[in-house]
Amino acid sequence: MRGIDRMLTPLRRGLAHIVSRAVVTLVNDASRMQTLQLSLLADEQLDGAEHWQPYGFTYKPHTGAEALVVAVGGHRAHSVVIACADRRYRIAELEDGEVAIYTDEGDRIHLKRGRVIDIETGTLNIKATTAVNIDSPLLTQTGRIESQGDQIAGGISQIGHKHDGVQRGSDISGDAQ
Structure with missing residues (x-):
């Protein structure tokens, strides 16, 4: 043995x-x-x-x-x-089936139950060479929106639209066209 x-x-x-x-x-x-x-x-x-x-x-x-x-x-x-x-930075207490990507600085992408995705960061940059498309019945944002180009709302350009019935003084112009 x-x-x-x-x-x-x-x-x-x-x-x-x-x-x-x-x-x-x-x-x-x-x-x-x-x-x-x-x-x-x-x-x-x-x-x-x-x-x-x-x-x-x-x-x-x-x-x-x-x-x-x-x-x-x-x-x-x-x-x-x-x-x-790295247990020093791991996100704890996720629900069963949830997934998270995170950094030690607190940035995170959290795929949550109920088909919800939370993104937390200081600055989020999106670079698309062709387009960014959002297909949603509601888009909510807080804060200011800045744009270097035209915005089209309801088919009307915010830069190139015209008003009819424009008068001098404090009168209100007609609808945008």
């Missing part, structure tokens, strides 16, 4: 190190695949671990974020990070 235990000890040790938790100590975001420097065990440092991110999404974790690391083929030197989390 001792012989079997002695033979299985390296296998157990190897299996125990296939999946590990780590703390991010440095991020290299300049390459095509982001790489991280990680602190794994008390005295173990791992440099250049590839940070795998889902297609269409990217983020740069803060130093101190936590990572889930997989040693591909059981080789610690060829580890990949499959997820990073």
Whole structure:
């Protein structure tokens, strides 16, 4: 029995190190695949671990974020990070099924129950080369609206429209055309 235990000890040790938790100590975001420097065990440092991110999404974790690391083929030197989390900034108490994208600065896109999406930020920039279309029975806004171009309301230009029945003095002009 001792012989079997002695033979299985390296296998157990190897299996125990296939999946590990780590703390991010440095991020290299300049390459095509982001790489991280990680602190794994008390005295173990791992440099250049590839940070795998889902297609269409990217983020740069803060130093101190936590990572889930997989040693591909059981080789610690060829580890990949499959997820990073940062409990310092995570939005808590979402309802079942809700999704949120957020930053440490308080920006968030929150997909809520009831088909409601909340966006919170300081400045929201939308750049569209052709058009921005809003199809809604009601559009509500607070504050001032500024425009560099014409506004068309009810088919009438606010810049190029004309009034009939214009008179001098304090009379009221006719309807816009």
